[in-house]
Amino acid sequence: MTFQPAAWPRKLRSQEWFGGDSRDHIYHRSWMKNQGLPADLFDGRPVIGICNTWSQLTPCNAHLRDLAERVKHGIYEAGGLPLEFPVFSTGESALRPTAMMYRNLAAMDVEEAIRANPLDGVVLLCGCDKTTPALLMGAASVDLPAIMVSGGPMMNGWFRGERVGSGTALWQMSEDIKAGKMSREDFLEAEQAMSRSPGSCNTMGTASSMASMVEALGMALSGNAAIPAVDSRRRVMSHVTGRRIVQMVKDDLKPSDVLTRDAFQNAIRTNGAIGGSTNAVIHLMAIAGRVGIDLTLDDWDTFGRDVPTIVNLMPSGKYLMEEFFYAGGLPVVIKRLGEAGLLNRDALTVSGDTAWDQVKDAVNYNEDVIRPAGEPLAIQGGIAVLRGNLAPKGAVLKPSAASPHLLTYRGRAVVFEDIDDYKARINDDDLEIDETCVMVLKMCGPRGYPGMSEVGNMGLPPKVLKKGITDMVRISDARMSGTAYGTVILHTSPEAAAGGPLAIVQNGDMIELDMPNRRLHLDVPDDEIARRLAAWENPVVPPASGYARLFHDHVQGADTGADFDFLVGCRGNAVPRDSH
Numbered sequence: 083m084t085f086q087p088a089a090w091p092r093k094l095r096s097q098e099w100f101g102g103d104s105r106d107h108i109y110h111r112s113w114m115k116n117q118g119l120p121a122d123l124f125d126g127r128p129v130i131g132i133c134n135t136w137s138q139l140t141p142c143n144a145h146l147r148d149l150a151e152r153v154k155h156g157i158y159e160a161g162g163l164p165l166e167f168p169v170f171s172t173g174e175s176a177l178r179p180t181a182m183m184y185r186n187l188a189a190m191d192v193e194e195a196i197r198a199n200p201l202d203g204v205v206l207l208c209g210c211d212k213t214t215p216a217l218l219m220g221a222a223s224v225d226l227p228a229i230m231v232s233g234g235p236m237m238n239g240w241f242r243g244e245r246v247g248s249g250t251a252l253w254q255m256s257e258d259i260k261a262g263k264m265s266r267e268d269f270l271e272a273e274q275a276m277s278r279s280p281g282s283c284n285t286m287g288t289a290s291s292m293a294s295m296v297e298a299l300g301m302a303l304s305g306n307a308a309i310p311a312v313d314s315r316r317r318v319m320s321h322v323t324g325r326r327i328v329q330m331v332k333d334d335l336k337p338s339d340v341l342t343r344d345a346f347q348n349a350i351r352t353n354g355a356i357g358g359s360t361n362a363v364i365h366l367m368a369i370a371g372r373v374g375i376d377l378t379l380d381d382w383d384t385f386g387r388d389v390p391t392i393v394n395l396m397p398s399g400k401y402l403m404e405e406f407f408y409a410g411g412l413p414v415v416i417k418r419l420g421e422a423g424l425l426n427r428d429a430l431t432v433s434g435d436t437a438w439d440q441v442k443d444a445v446n447y448n449e450d451v452i453r454p455a456g457e458p459l460a461i462q463g464g465i466a467v468l469r470g471n472l473a474p475k476g477a478v479l480k481p482s483a484a485s486p487h488l489l490t491y492r493g494r495a496v497v498f499e500d501i502d503d504y505k506a507r508i509n510d511d512d513l514e515i516d517e518t519c520v521m522v523l524k525m526c527g528p529r530g531y532p533g534m535s536e537v538g539n540m541g542l543p544p545k546v547l548k549k550g551i552t553d554m555v556r557i558s559d560a561r562m563s564g565t566a567y568g569t570v571i572l573h574t575s576p577e578a579a580a581g582g583p584l585a586i587v588q589n590g591d592m593i594e595l596d597m598p599n600r601r602l603h604l605d606v607p608d609d610e611i612a613r614r615l616a617a618w619e620n621p622v623v624p625p626a627s628g629y630a631r632l633f634h635d636h637v638q639g640a641d642t643g644a645d646f647d648f649l650v651g652c653r654g655n656a657v658p659r660d661s662h
Contacts, residue, residue, distance in 0.1 A: 085430050088334035095226070096129035098657045099200035106660050110200065123163045128331040130157050130324075131201040132166040133192060133221075135213040140173030142210035142289060145280035145311055146233055149320040153205050153231065156324020162203075162331070164324065169195055169220075172212035174288075174536075174563075182561065183533025183633060185212040185219075185368075186646050192220025197655055201226060203331040205323060209233030209282045209311075211564070214292040215365035218301060219645070222337045222372035224655045227330040229432045230302045231323050232293040234311035235403035236281030241272045247396035248276065248283035249565025253539065260509075261547035281311025284402045286395040288564035291358035292365060297412050298352035299369075300340045300431030304440040308411035310404055330432060338652070341373045344426035347385045348416070348437060351424045354389030354464030355415050357398035357482040359564025360572055363465055368643030371650045379467045379476040379641055383600065386464030389424060391482040392453045397567040398482040399459050401451050409451035413444035422455055468571060468602040471611065472583050472593065475575035475641040477557070477602055485553040488569040489597035492605075493520040493555060497589050500525040500621075501537055508543050515543055517551040520593045524584055526560035527577025528637045528644045530622060532630065534559075534577075539566035555595055557602075559584055559640070571595070571602065575641040579622045586614035 093101065099110040101124070111124050132153050136146040150166050157164040170188040172181040196204055203226055206217040214232065221228040239246030255272060258264035282289035293307040303323055309316045346366060353362050363382055370377035393415060395401050419425040420438050427438035446452050453459060460482040468477045481489065496515045498504035504523055507513050515521070521540055528534045538560035542551065556570045559577035576582030583604060587593075592605040604611065625631040636646040 085335065085339050088332070090332040091126070094126065094128060094202045094331070095655065095657060096200040096202050097126055100124040101126060106662055109662060128162040128202045128328050129200055130162045130164050130327050130331070131196060131199065131204040132164055132207060133195070133204050133217060134166055134168055134207045135171040135209070135217065136168065136207070137171035137173060139176055140171040140210050140213070141175055141277070142173065142282035143171055143208070143213060143233055146207045146209065149231060149233065149317065150207060152317045152320035153207070153324040156321040157328055160325040160328035162328040165201070167195060167199070172210065172216060174211045179531055180533040180535035181210070181212045182535065182644070185216045186633070186637070186649060187629060188213065188216035189219040189649065192217050193223045193653070196221060196224045196226060198658060203227035203327050205327050206230040207233070209289060211288040211292065211361065214289070214296060215369060218296065218369050219372050222341060222369060223649070223652050225336050225338050225652050226655045227327065227335055228301070228337050229323055229327050229330060230296050230306070231320050232296065232302065232306055234281050234309050234313070234316045235284045235290055236277060236311055237279040238284055238402045238404045239275050239278055241275040245402055246272065246275050247285040247402055247565065249287055249563050250285050250397045250567065251276065253566055257541060257547055257552070260541065260544040279312045283565055284404060285397055285565045286357055286359070286393065286403070288359040288361040290403050291353065291356065291362050291564050294352060294356055294358060294412050295349045295362055295366060298349040298416060299345045300429055300437060301337065303433055304413050305411055308403055308407035310407060326432065333434070335432065335434065338373055340430055340432060341369070341375065342429065343375050344429045346370055346375055346377050348426050348429055350382055350385045350464070351389045351419055352412070352415060354386040355391060355419060356393040357391040357395065357459065357463055360465060360478050360480050361561055361564055363478055363573070364561070364640055364643050368645040371643055371645055372652060374651065382465045383467040387462060389464050390455060390458030391460040391463030392418060392455060392458050394451055394453055394459050397565055405448065405451050409448035410444055410446050413441040414446045414452050417441040417444045418455055466597050466600060468597070468600050470602040472587070472602045472604040473574045474583065475639065477571050477574040479569070479571050479597060481597065483567040484569040488553060488555050489595070491555050491595045492592060493518050495520050495522045495587055495589060495591040495593050497522045497587055498524065501531070504540060508541065511545060513543055515546065517546050517549065517554055519554065521554055521556045522584070522587050522593070523556070523558035523560060524578040525622070526558050527579055527640060529634055530559065530577055530579030532634060534561050534640060534644060536561050536563045538562040538572045539568055539570050557593065573640040575639050577639065579620065580639065581615065581618065581620065583611060583615070586611065586618055
């Protein structure tokens with residue numbers, strides 16, 4: 083840790099708007115005063131933006147207005163001026179075709195809102211999957227002092243004495259309906275038990291995974307990730323974060339000081355230890371791109387491959403986020419990594435302390451929830467990065483959520499040309515498929531879907547489910563929800579819509595998966611693959627206009643984070659020209 087705090091007091095950025103007696107200074111101050119703000123709030127103290135993704139269309143974030151008020155209390159206490167503003171909210175549960183299509187739009191909104199306004203620092207309020215990376219991407223591209231507060235997970239779901247995990251239970255019950263093991267009436271009754279309180283998914287889905295990634299990166303205060311949304315300690319976290327951002331502005335502690343290569347290595351290893359979402363791969367690479375860190379798929383394998391999964395949470399394990407918090411939460415996990423020599427201990431965090439100093443005294447209160455290193459849920463957690471002639475630029479698989487007997491496998495491909503083809507045929511009794519096959523889904527990547535939806539965990543055909551089979555090898559260029567599970571190969575790159583080899587897989591082709599050796603192979607001669615690719619015609623018609631056209635023309639591949647090519651990098655926080 084080499085950070086040197088800036089001198090204080092000094093003139094801050096916001097004074098370019100508020101600090102003088104010219105016509106323009108008076109113009110800016112007088113309009114702000116119509117909200118009842120006293121004159122002395124413009125005396126040069128830190129002006130802190132509260133970037134809020136509150137929206138009733140984003141249920142995970144529907145309680146963030148309350149947390150914003152708590153952040154304001156802390157900012158005022160520490161001598162700052164809080165100013166709350168809204169940004170585009172990407173809600174996973176309602177946005178179509180997928181929230182992932184709008185992550186980059188939200189990041190643009192965040193970046194431009196921070197830079198264009200009289201702000202010296204910002205508190206980022208997020209919760210739902212894509213709001214977390216979007217806010218961090220936008221803030222990183224401005225590089226003003228920033229700190230994040232997550233909304234927290236909802237309370238445990240319970241149905242007839244059993245835990246109901248967000249998403250995970252939905253996928254399980256949906257399969258049970260097709261297998262004839264559950265009635266539709268029971269399914270509808272279980273719906274009432276799935277979402278019992280405000281907050282994001284209570285499993286280790288993408289929302290909780292990304293909250294954990296933010297804490298592991300050092301961009302949130304220690305303990306932020308797991309506090310339930312309705313627990314009073316979530317309000318306390320918001321309050322003390324408000325205090326902390328004021329000091330960060332005085333010290334000039336910025337995202338570029340915290341988001342180092344060491345920090346990203348810590349996050350990758352943490353993701354392995356918690357059994358985190360495959361979506362973290364895409365989001366962390368996009369964030370790294372904004373701060374100039376060359377993070378690659380190979381880094382995910384190098385740094386995460388030998389990390390055991392020690393957090394016993396759905397979808398990989400048994401418990402939910404509520405129990406994870408009671409057990410000690412992410413500080414315990416990071417401490418375990420440090421004890422195992424898997425933590426860059428000196429990495430700086432927004433607290434001003436090192437990663438190790440924050441967690442060295444953490445206590446584990448439940449060793450069935452956070453297991454000892456010698457009794458892991460999976461010996462090799464993390465994300466397996468597969469390569470081969472079917473995925474020249476890589477594909478990912480989550481071993482802790484997969485079936486061990488399928489991790490070395492060879493099977494006949496049953497191909498679905500797109501998601502509509504899959505939906506039309508999967509329930510057909512005449513579909514030539516059994517449990518020995520490999521299911522292949524095309525045209526679901528960033529350009530193909532468009533947006534790269536969470537459809538990679540294809541439901542199995544009913545005739546297979548009725549045999550008691552619950553998993554098959556599935557391959558696609560799609561994503562899957564962090565709440566999902568199974569031997570599911572995702573993010574196959576290049577995607578089919580970009581002319582990747584996935585586009586030319588045919589029914590009957592043999593496919594080989596060798597997870598231990600990180601190999602994904604289409605057993606077709608090279609000259610035949612070349613012939614098929616030469617004859618292939620792209621069925622995707624580019625959108626005529628609007629954001630969809632911008633997305634299609636500029637989105638990068640999943641293997642580099644699916645950011646827009648023109649958004650990679652930091653554009654800084656220079657004060658723009660005045661408006662008058």
